[in-house]
């Protein structure tokens with residue numbers, strides 16, 4: 001038992017080894033030690049969703065997991081998901097529909113929306129709103145974000161079932 | 163904010179977790195999903211010296227149907243409850259509650275045991291445990307202890323759990339098909355803690371009467387609150403209107419930034435009306 005913890009994990013497919021302060025959040029580890037600053041830090045208590053990342057195939061709050069808990073984990077951030085092209089359709093739709101202004105919320109929105117489209121190819125608008133209810137955007141008023149997710153779903157999987 | 167420093171122990175066995183709890187007493191905290199504890203650490207509302215991470219104890223997770231009981235391990239994530247066919251089939255009330263807890267990126271981590279042990283008065287799962295007559299399985303070095311949900315929630319964030327014990331599982335009696343249930347809540351946004359919530363269950367008779375109704379409100383007091391007077395009224399001749407009136411006796415909600423006690427009483431009556439319609443519908 002220690003204040004410092006050795007971890008080995010993969011981040012965006014690359015192996016990483018580190019010794020971290022036990023109190024270091026996963027999102028701070030990514031930003032400050034790995035220079036992956038795409039994941040943002042808003043509230044640091046789970047409310048805003050700006051820090052949403054994918055760990056072991058599931059979306060989590062990067063501010064509510066400790067880096068120390070990620071030994072053996074597979075972590076994907078906005079940078080890696082961009083590079084693999086997995087979220088390209090969503091990204092194009094966000095640009096086309098003006099679904100970002102300052103962009104602070106956008107990485108978290110994209111990671112969360114990508115998870116929805118992985119599980120449910122054609123979510124209704126209401127479902128999109130529910131799913132993204134845990135991601136704050138202080139700029140757009142959300143309509144354009146819902147439009148963009150809907151457009152990406154249509155681009156990937158055809159028009160939504162009415 | 164960032165948490166104050168602490169030491170971190172990844173428990174590899176229950177014995178190791180119990181050792182750490184013994185050795186560090188009040189200074190140690192168990193870390194399950196972390197979705198309530200880590201916010202508290204970040205805000206420095208909690209400053210434990212040692213975190214004992216139980217996420218590696220795979221034996222504490224899982225959903226099993228054994229005889230007439232669904233036993234759900236403490237480390238079972240909200241997302242696993244949401245995806246479980248056993249839960250959907252035998253505990254539909256619980257299945258309806260889970261999607262109302264927080265958001266997908268929180269349900270992927272948060273656990274049943276964490277929610278039960280924390281006993282947040284506005285949380286869904288403690289109310290479900292009460293509505294479904296669940297039994298909490300506590301475990302300490304000396305072995306297991308079973309506590310009926312009605313005896314487990316003692317006060318605001320207070321449970322019957324003793325020092326050195328953890329919640330190992332919750333056992334829910336399988337609900338027969340004629341027993342209906344629903345979980346309704348009013349919150350400002352999808353995923354927020356309820357301002358007022360209701361876990362309701364009843365056996366629907368052929369003639370439309372509701373037998374043995376169970377009405378457990380949350381967000382209206384220090385613990386989930388069973389509305390005994392309203393239950394009696396709902397089973398009697400007065401029906402829904404009498405039950406709504408009886409809530410005046412059952413509930414003594416606090417005033418807070420959401421509004422005065424009368425506001426919550428009103429919402430509770432609204433929810434009771436909706437729940438009765440659902441149970442009968």
Ligand SMILES: Cc1cc2nc3c(=O)[nH]c(=O)nc-3n(C[C@H](O)[C@H](O)[C@H](O)COP(=O)(O)OP(=O)(O)OC[C@H]3O[C@@H](n4cnc5c(N)ncnc54)[C@H](O)[C@@H]3O)c2cc1C
Nearest residue numbers: 046192194195196197198199264272273275276279285329
């Ligand atoms: C933005 C946000 C919104 C939320 N909204 C809701 C909501 O609407 N409804 C709701 O119910 N919850 C909500 N939650 C809380 C979430 O459901 C938590 O996951 C849950 O309350 C605690 O579970 P946990 O596994 O995360 O516990 P942790 O945070 O790990 O632990 C909570 C406490 O319980 C103790 N503990 C954990 N496991 C055990 C165990 N097995 N035995 C004994 N003690 C244990 C810990 O030591 C700690 O004191 C929300 C959280 C966030 C961040």
Ligand code: FES
Nearest residue numbers: 042043044049063
């Ligand atoms: S920074 Fe993690 S949810 Fe706001």
Ligand code: FES
Nearest residue numbers: 101103137138139
């Ligand atoms: S675009 Fe500015 S917060 Fe969403």
